[in-house]
Amino acid sequence: xxxxxxxxxxxxxxxxxxxxxxxxxxxxxxxxxxxxxxxxxxxxxxxxxxxxxxxxxxxxxxxxxxxxxxxxxxxxxxxxxxxxxxxxxxxxxxxxxxxxxxxxxxxxxxxxxxxxxxxxxxxxxxxxxxxxxxxxxxxxxxxxxxxxxxxxxxxxxxxxxxxxxxxxxxxx
Amino acid sequence: xxxxxxxxxxxxxxxxxxxxxxxxxxxxxxxxxxxxxxxxxxxxxxxxxxxxxxxxxxxxxxxxxxxxxxxxxxxxxxxxxxxxxxxxxxxxxxxxxxxxxxxxxxxxxxxxxxxxxxxxxxxxxxxxxxxxxxxxxxxxxxxxxxxxxxxxxxxxxxxxxxxxxxxxxxxxxxxxxxxxxxxxxxxxxxxxxxxxxxxxxxxxxxxxxxxxxxxxxxxxxxxxxxxxxxxxxxxxxxxxxxxxxxxxxxxxxxxxxxxxxxxxxxxxxxxxxxxxxxxxxxxxxxxxxxxxxxxxxxxxxxxxxxxxxxxxxxxxxxxxxxxxxxxxxxxxxxxxxxxxxxxxxxxxxxxxxxxxxxxxxxxxxxxxxxxxxxxxxxxxxxxxxxxxxxxxxxxxxxxxxxxxxxxxxxxxxxxxxxxxxxxxxxxxxxxxxxxxxxxxxxxxxxxxxxxxxxxxxxxxxxxxxxxxxxxxxxxxxxxxxxxxxxxxxxxxxxxxxxxxxxxxxxxxxxxxxxxxxxxxxxxxxxxxxxxxxxxxxxxxxxxxxxxxxxxxxxxxxxxxxxxxxxxxxxxxxxxxxxxxxxxxxxxxxxxxxxxxxxxxxxxxxxxxxxxxxxxxxxxxxxxxxxxxxxxxxxxxxxxxxxxxxxxxxxxxxx
Numbered sequence: 001x002x003x004x005x006x007x008x009x010x011x012x013x014x015x016x017x018x019x020x021x022x023x024x025x026x027x028x029x030x031x032x033x034x035x036x037x038x039x040x041x042x043x044x045x046x047x048x049x050x051x052x053x054x055x056x057x058x059x060x061x062x063x064x065x066x067x068x069x070x071x072x073x074x075x076x077x078x079x080x081x082x083x084x085x086x087x088x089x090x091x092x093x094x095x096x097x098x099x100x101x102x103x104x105x106x107x108x109x110x111x112x113x114x115x116x117x118x119x120x121x122x123x124x125x126x127x128x129x130x131x132x133x134x135x136x137x138x139x140x141x142x143x144x145x146x147x148x149x150x151x152x153x154x155x156x157x158x159x160x161x162x163x164x165x166x167x168x169x170x171x172x
Numbered sequence: 173x174x175x176x177x178x179x180x181x182x183x184x185x186x187x188x189x190x191x192x193x194x195x196x197x198x199x200x201x202x203x204x205x206x207x208x209x210x211x212x213x214x215x216x217x218x219x220x221x222x223x224x225x226x227x228x229x230x231x232x233x234x235x236x237x238x239x240x241x242x243x244x245x246x247x248x249x250x251x252x253x254x255x256x257x258x259x260x261x262x263x264x265x266x267x268x269x270x271x272x273x274x275x276x277x278x279x280x281x282x283x284x285x286x287x288x289x290x291x292x293x294x295x296x297x298x299x300x301x302x303x304x305x306x307x308x309x310x311x312x313x314x315x316x317x318x319x320x321x322x323x324x325x326x327x328x329x330x331x332x333x334x335x336x337x338x339x340x341x342x343x344x345x346x347x348x349x350x351x352x353x354x355x356x357x358x359x360x361x362x363x364x365x366x367x368x369x370x371x372x373x374x375x376x377x378x379x380x381x382x383x384x385x386x387x388x389x390x391x392x393x394x395x396x397x398x399x400x401x402x403x404x405x406x407x408x409x410x411x412x413x414x415x416x417x418x419x420x421x422x423x424x425x426x427x428x429x430x431x432x433x434x435x436x437x438x439x440x441x442x443x444x445x446x447x448x449x450x451x452x453x454x455x456x457x458x459x460x461x462x463x464x465x466x467x468x469x470x471x472x473x474x475x476x477x478x479x480x481x482x483x484x485x486x487x488x489x490x491x492x493x494x495x496x497x498x499x500x501x502x503x504x505x506x507x508x509x510x511x512x513x514x515x516x517x518x519x520x521x522x523x524x525x526x527x528x529x530x531x532x533x534x535x536x537x538x539x540x541x542x543x544x545x546x547x548x549x550x551x552x553x554x555x556x557x558x559x560x561x562x563x564x565x566x567x568x569x570x571x572x573x574x575x576x577x578x579x580x581x582x583x584x585x586x587x588x589x590x591x592x593x594x595x596x597x598x599x600x601x602x603x604x605x606x607x608x609x610x611x612x613x614x615x616x617x618x619x620x621x622x623x624x625x626x627x628x629x630x631x632x633x634x635x636x637x638x639x640x641x642x643x644x645x646x647x648x649x650x651x652x653x654x655x656x657x658x659x660x661x662x663x664x665x666x667x668x669x670x671x672x673x674x675x676x677x678x679x680x681x682x683x684x685x686x687x688x689x690x691x692x693x694x695x696x697x698x699x700x701x702x703x704x705x706x707x708x709x710x711x712x713x714x715x716x717x718x719x720x721x722x723x724x725x726x727x728x729x730x731x732x733x734x735x736x737x738x739x740x741x742x743x744x745x746x747x748x749x750x751x752x753x754x755x756x757x758x759x760x761x762x763x764x765x766x767x768x769x770x771x772x773x774x775x776x777x778x779x780x781x782x783x784x785x786x787x788x789x790x791x792x793x794x795x796x797x798x799x800x801x802x803x804x805x806x807x808x809x810x811x812x813x814x815x816x817x818x819x820x821x822x823x824x825x826x
Contacts, residue, residue: 019346023215026204030212056641056704061749065782066205099641140213164209 023141024134025063028095028119031132032072034161037092038154041115048076052088052116054104055097057081089114096120101128112153131155135166142166228636229546231568231580233259233321233648233695239314239342244744244754246775246789248360248385248819250317250339251304255758256742257319258711259648259695260335261734263763263800266400266812267390268432270304271801274321274335275650276691276717278734278763278801284333284588284626286324290341290424292445292463295331297507297527298477298598300591305430306441306467308406310367310381312351312823315342321695322650323630325564325586326550329503329531333586333628334652343422344369344377344412350826355787357819362386375414382407390812391797398812402432418451436472441465457489475599476512481505497537499550505529509592516672517602519616525592529556544572558595559625562587576638584632587625594658594683595623602672606662606679613679614671617660620683629653642701649694657687659726689719689730705746712739728764735761735768750779765802770794787821 032049049072051063059079067077080091085103088094089110096104098121104111108129111118120130131149135142144167150157162168204212235257237245247253251270255262261278263271273282283300286293287307294307317339324336348369355363365383372378386403408426415421425444432438445463452458462484469477487501509525535550551565566584573579592598597619605612634648661684668677693715701707714737719730740758747753754777759770771794778786792798797813 019215022204023212026207026212026215027209029205030209034209066203070205140215142213161209164213 020136020141021058021060022062024095024121025059025066027134027141027143028063028093029066029070029072029077031117031119031161032077032093034158035093035117036156036158037115041092042075045074048078049093050078050080050091051093051095052080052082052091053095053097054082054085054088055100058097088116091116093117093119096125096130098122098125101125101130104128112149115153115155117150117153117155137166145169228578228638229570229572231546231548231570231582231634232324233632233634233650235319235321235646235697237317237319239312239316242311242314242317244752244775244777245756246754246773246787246791248311248363249304250307250309253317254319254337256740256756257321258697258738258740259321259693259713259715260319261715261738263760263766264390264814265801265803266398267387268305268400268402268430272302272304273734274319275652275693276689276715276734277334277730280801283331283591284628285335285337286328286332287337287339288328289339290445291338291447291461292443292465293328293481293483294465296467296479296591297481298479298509298511298525298592300331300588300594303439303467303469305402305404305432306428306439308383308385308404308428309339309341310365310383310406310408312353312365313342313347313367313379313381315340315346321648322582322632323564323566323584323586323628326535326552326566326584327533329533329552329554329564330529330556330562330587330589330625333588333626341410341424344379344410345414347379348377351823352826353821353823355819355821357789357817359388359390359815359817360385360819361388363819363821372411372413376411377413378409378411380407380409391815392812393797393799399433400812401434402430404428404430420447420449422447433472437470439467439469439471441467456491459485459487459489461485461487470514472514474515475518476514478510480508495539498535499537500534501532503529503531505531507592509598511598513599519600519602521597521599521618523598525596525598527557527592529554531555546570556589558623559589562589562625578636579634580636581633582630584630585627586630587627589625590619590623590658590683592619594619595621597621602678603681605671605676608666608677611668611675611677612671613666613668613677615660615662615681616678617681617683623658623683624656624685626657626685627655629655644699646697646699647694648696649692651692652690654687654689654691656685657689657730658683658685659687659721661686661722687719687721687726687730689717691715691717707744709742710740711742713737732762732764735763737761752777760800763801766799769798769800771798783825785823787823788818789821790816790818792816 028051063079067079070077082088085107088107094116101122101124118130119132121134126133129149131146133144143165145162145165146169148170237253237256242253245253245256251272254260254272259274261273265271265280269280271278271280271282273285277284281299281301286295287302289309294302296303320336324332328336351367353365363385367379367381369379383406387401389397389399389401392398406428410424413421423446427442429440430438443463443465447461449459465481467479483505485501485503490498507527511523513520531552531554533550533552535548537546537548539546548568551563554562564585564587566582568582570578570580601617603615603617605614631651637645639645660681663680663682665680666677670678695713697709697711699709715734716736717731719727721727738760740756742756744754745752754775755773757772760768762768771792773791774793776788780786792814793816797815799813803811
């Protein structure tokens with residue numbers, strides 16, 4: 001009868017990081033492997049790849065744990081929980097929590113200019129111009145891609161990533 | 173007690189040293205970062221967003237304790253952890269006996285609450301109610317405890333009258349690797365345990381665990397010792413196998429042994445459960461669960477009882493085209509009980525009782541008005557050997573005022589079937605004497621084959637709101653009408669010269685459906701999380717019982733069985749990523765013979781590394797000791813009180 005129990009009653013905002021966000025954290029790390037930033041994007045060879053989080057950090061320490069000791073294209077990776085939306089321009093991958101989309105109003109163009117890969121988790125985020133949108137299919141995490149936006153930001157997404165996306169939009 | 177404490181501290185120190193010695197060689201932890209993006213696409217996640225939505229939409233008074241909340245409570249048993257839930261009535265009678273209910277009728281034999289551990293009902297068919305001492309779980313591996321206040325009989329069947337508690341363990345897949353803990357304290361002297369999880373083949377996972385707890389005597393009001401010390405050994409295993417994407421097979425078994433009162437009493441529980449779930453194309457889901465459970469009580473003060481339960485259920489969920497979700501299920505249950513008296517005050521009549529229960533349920537959930545209104549209609553149909561057919565329907569509705577506000581209401585019927593003792597002529601219990609002239613006639617209580625089920629008609633309503641990102645509110649109100657409540661009643665028949673002592677007689681007392689009651693009240697909770705690091709929860713609950721009984725005394729006993737009000741403040745604060753403090757202050761109103769009390773708990777946690785955590789806990793801090801519940805009926809035992817206590821715990825994950 002557990003299933004019926006689940007239908008009636010499931011967990012409220014768990015303080016522990018849910019499996020969903022553990023998996024999303026691992027996806028964020030993986031995305032950095034399939035994105036090529038323009039050559040002039042990184043100021044110097046040593047600069048780490050920054051993953052910014054806008055909103056209440058749903059990953060806890062999970063993302064730090066995954067990134068610890070790993071390198072992508074010779075660069076270390078770091079997490080930055082953003083204090084304000086303005087800081088979003090300073091990161092390389094931006095994760096926007098559900099409900100935080102509207103805080104990016106007026107920042108979409110600057111983000112494109114700064115070559116930031118924007119990742120969100122709501123339909124609204126996709127409509128506003130987000131590049132990668134997480135969605136749930138059954139109990140699996142999937143994502144869709146807005147290639148037009150990525151191209152405007154001079155980001156090259158690998159064919160492998162596009163192949164795995166549930167949907168690829170080309171219009172900006 | 174001092175000596176034991178030193179022993180415990182020695183054990184604790186030993187574990188600490190062992191742990192310290194092993195830190196140096198930390199093996200690599202399985203990390204999702206090691207998975208390829210293709211592998212990630214195949215990782216199952218339970219959809220939290222959807223679930224939160226579900227909780228928000230649920231047309232019932234539901235609370236969930238997550239694993240994190242459980243650990244941060246500092247509680248060492250499920251029973252104590254339930255104190256965190258507003259509206260739950262939790263009290264210790266002595267060190268090893270709890271009185272737990274929801275919305276009234278609290279007592280040792282609180283028989284209107286259904287408790288399930290991974291789908292296994294731990295409701296005792298002989299007495300009704302739960303023997304909490306043999307229901308231990310390995311805390312670290314509990315995923316969550318779901319608590320529904322109010323009836324849940326439409327889905328769970330008889331005896332889910334005042335509430336349902338679902339303890340849900342993590343799967344073996346979620347508990348890979350090792351975990352060991354040891355703790356020492358002044359009252360909770362030793363807590364220690366070990367779990368190890370590994371893989372079995374490409375799609376299989378397993379875990380095994382064992383733990384041991386020992387609890388010292390509680391003090392009596394006058395400062396003596398209660399003689400109620402106890403200890404529990406538990407071990408078990410679980411296997412989860414995923415032969416394909418759509419199928420999940422689980423097997424689990426546990427064995428718990430409890431030693432009470434210096435070995436004068438003991439109890440054990442052994443159970444084995446198997447579950448098969450299969451997701452079918454189109455969103456429907458099939459689940460088959462079967463288990464066997466044996467509980468043996470060997471109590472110096474009551475009886476020796478062996479209870480065997482076999483249970484099998486099938487459940488099918490159909491997503492019938494978006495707007496509807498239809499669930500149906502069937503079940504079979506066989507309960508046998510064998511008893512033998514261990515006490516001169518219990519006279520055996522029959523040594524065996526058996527009951528078979530056949531059940532079916534249907535439930536349909538319909539979304540209306542562009543998904544803003546959700547209507548759930550269903551009923552359980554159950555047939556048992558005692559009382560025949562029992563029908564337990566409910567209608568529930570949730571209306572979303574806005575995406576962040578919802579109201580709900582429900583009307584439901586639930587029954588409690590008579591326990592083996594109440595229904596079968598198993599044994600007679602001798603109680604206090606009444607005097608007819610100078611001659612004492614000892615009241616002698618018999619079960620009654622004509623006893624019918626108690627029934628409840630419950631009206632509930634509630635409101636939930638996510639006021640802002642930082643504030644949420646949950647409120648529930650209820651009005652319950654109980655009819656045919658079972659109570660002991662003197663029949664007026666006197667049997668001279670048959671009493672336990674020469675020259676005494678017996679006065680016959682029979683369990684009859686002679687009481688009724690109305691209860692009303694509500695629970696209110698507000699949660700404020702101003703930042704990621706701080707979370708405050710304030711809750712208040714209120715309960716009024718109006719009982720109708722031939723005897724004024726019986727009515728008062730029922731009316732004062734549960735506190736009329738309770739309030740609690742809980743605070744969780746993270747100083748840094750590695751240090752945190754949790755504390756709570758709770759006030760519990762008076763119950764019969766026991767005054768109201770206010771007390772507090774404090775827990776400090778230091779995570780020395782990602783894998784090692786040290787915890788200091790102080791419980792019931794505001795007074796040296798306080799009573800929570802009157803003693804259980806039966807031979808007079810010293811009235812014990814719940815002491816202030818402390819423990820230190822160290823755990824290591826590897």
